[in-house]
Amino acid sequence: MLLKSKDPKDQLQLFFKQDPQYLKTYVKEHPNNKMAWYLLGREYEAQGKQGKALYCYAQAGEIYEAYENQKVNLPPEALEQIRGWGSTRKRRRRMGRLRLGLALLMLAAAVLFAPGAPSLPVYVTEKEVPLPEGVTPAQLQETKVYYITGGKTQERIGAALQSMLLEERISSFAILARGIPMGQTSWISWLRKPEVLLSVEAKQDASQQQINYHDAESCGCQPADPGKAEQIVAAWMSKQEQELVLKSAIAYYTKANGRAPEQLTELTASYPGNVLPGVTADMQGLFDRQKDEIAAETAEWVKQNGSPKASEAMPGAEGLTKPMKEPLRIVVDKSAHRLALVSGNLIVRSYAVGLGGDRTPEGTFAITEKVRNPNGKSNGEFGSRGMTLSDTLYAIHGTNRPSSIGKDESLGCIRMRKEDVEELFDMTPLGTPVTIGRGLLPAEESRSGSPFRLPLQTGETNPGKVYRWLN
Known part of the structure; x- marks a missing residue:
């Protein structure tokens, strides 16, 4: 590809000349929006246009790296020129090198996407389930x-x-x-x-x-x-977890702020406003398509205070419900040593936990703080994730004593296995209600073979605080 013009808009127009898609119009108007570049790259990859996909992923930078859990493997010279497009003051000095960088980019694309070369992975939280023939x-x-x-x-x-x-x-x-x-x-x-x-x-x-x-x-x-x-x-189920996590996050954000978010970046603010670690491309697409409908639905959840009576049950038939149509909440059973993430009468996940017997309080709380690697460690006494209950010294967190799971050895906190607390952390928005009691849950666990994961798009550490939860 040869870019003769020195104007970035002209370069973008040349790049998009033969591919009229709505995302291209958007990135032309917002060339610094890295999420748009990432989504456009996915569109091109789906069309088999791997060179252009790679170009977009390079523009997306850290957004691509967060979603795909890897870096764009391009020559440093190419990446340096691409990332320098946004600086108009240095543009004239860099244009000569930019042409060289783009030539290197195209060469890298030709090598990476040669016959037999592996394609770029697409981040998903669950395995993609193919649709039956004839179903779109x-x-x-x-x-x-x-x-x-x-x-x-x-x-x-x-x-x-x-x-x-x-x-x-x-x-x-x-x-x-x-x-x-x-x-x-x-x-x-x-x-x-x-x-x-x-x-x-x-x-x-x-x-x-x-x-x-x-x-x-x-x-x-x-x-x-x-x-x-x-x-x-x-196939429907494979999308519902992402949708429910997103809607729950919007509901609890709305409850805390008195309004729905205008953009999903409001949900992925840095600590202490990290409602979610990040959002997937499917979640972003759903929000873009149904922003107003989601705002109305979640506002009703807030109005009903998450009541299952009106939101899920259908009239006219006993026991007929629409699953995954209520906000997520956490239930902890002290008798069974179980923690469940639930929606209505559905147990979405159920994990074995360690507790503190009578030292673990009973009642209703809320997740008021989410922190990654508390006290700067992923393998300390609180493990790699922690979620504070109602601004107290009680929390749901990991542990460096996995043998305590299923026992009453803590000073009151709820201990979880590493893989379990990391999945729960991603699925549980800031503001999620937590109920702790006895005789609330079945004894069996319900854990996924492919844990739910969100891309990390924000800062969730808090190095300025020493945590002293009642572990």
Whole structure:
């Protein structure tokens, strides 16, 4: 690629000449927005335009490095010239070297993306689940999944189907599944594969909607193959955790500040305003598409104070709910030595923890502080993460004594394994409520084989404070 003009706008126009996409317009207007460059790079990579993808990732700089957990492997000369574009005072002196840097960039791209070379990884918090043939990402976005609890009688399933068809507009797919309970409790396990009972595929004529029954017991019929519906549910579930973490963060930010965030960077401010460590590209895309709808939904959560009664249950059918439609909260069971991250009656995660017996207080608290590597260490007495409860000396934190998990050896704090507290830290926004008591949770754990992770896009350390939590 040969850039003859010395004007950055002309250079950008040349770069985007043959690829009209909305992101290109945005980065032309905001050439210093590194998140936009990163998203544009992902677009190009999806199109197989690896050279241009690499160029965008280099422009994205530390945003790319945070998302992909690696640096852009380019010659230093190329990176130096690219990062120098924003300085107009030095532009004239650097243009000669910029041409050389871009030539090196194109050469690096040619080598890196030669046949047989590995492609750049894409950061995801969960494994990407392929969609069934003929189902588009847009249809997945509009898919509605419902859970039903209790028995699978034909009467109950019929009432649930009637509610699905009458109470909600189905524009894509609607799927009814039975959530799997944990033990002999009313808690439903999010991580256990739900049992798909029926599916509805929308048609232009609502009277022609295709209804497929997938469970012989609940329909008294020869069931249809559930494969397609199960695959849709799996793909839907892979996106829901990111969506719920984002919406919970917005809700608790709104509660604390009296307004919803205008930009997601307000959620990823440096300590002590670090509501979240960062956001994924999917979370950013969801916010960009549905900012106003999310603000209205989360404002209602705040108004109801996170009450599950109005936000999740559907009228007309006993036990019919829409999962992952309530803000996240933490429940700690002192009897079972368990800490669960829950949404409504769904247990999203459940971990074994170490406690302090009667020294661990009971009641309702909130996460008022989140700190990475408390006291400047990742392997100290508080481990690599800490979350303060209601500005007290009690906290949820890691430990350098993993053998204490499941026991009452602390002075009152809640100890967690390293991998567990790091996942919980990423999933738990600042402001999340915490309830501590006895007899609240089932004894079994519920941990993911691929832990949830957010990219680090802010500063979360607090070197100016010595933490003395009641460990």
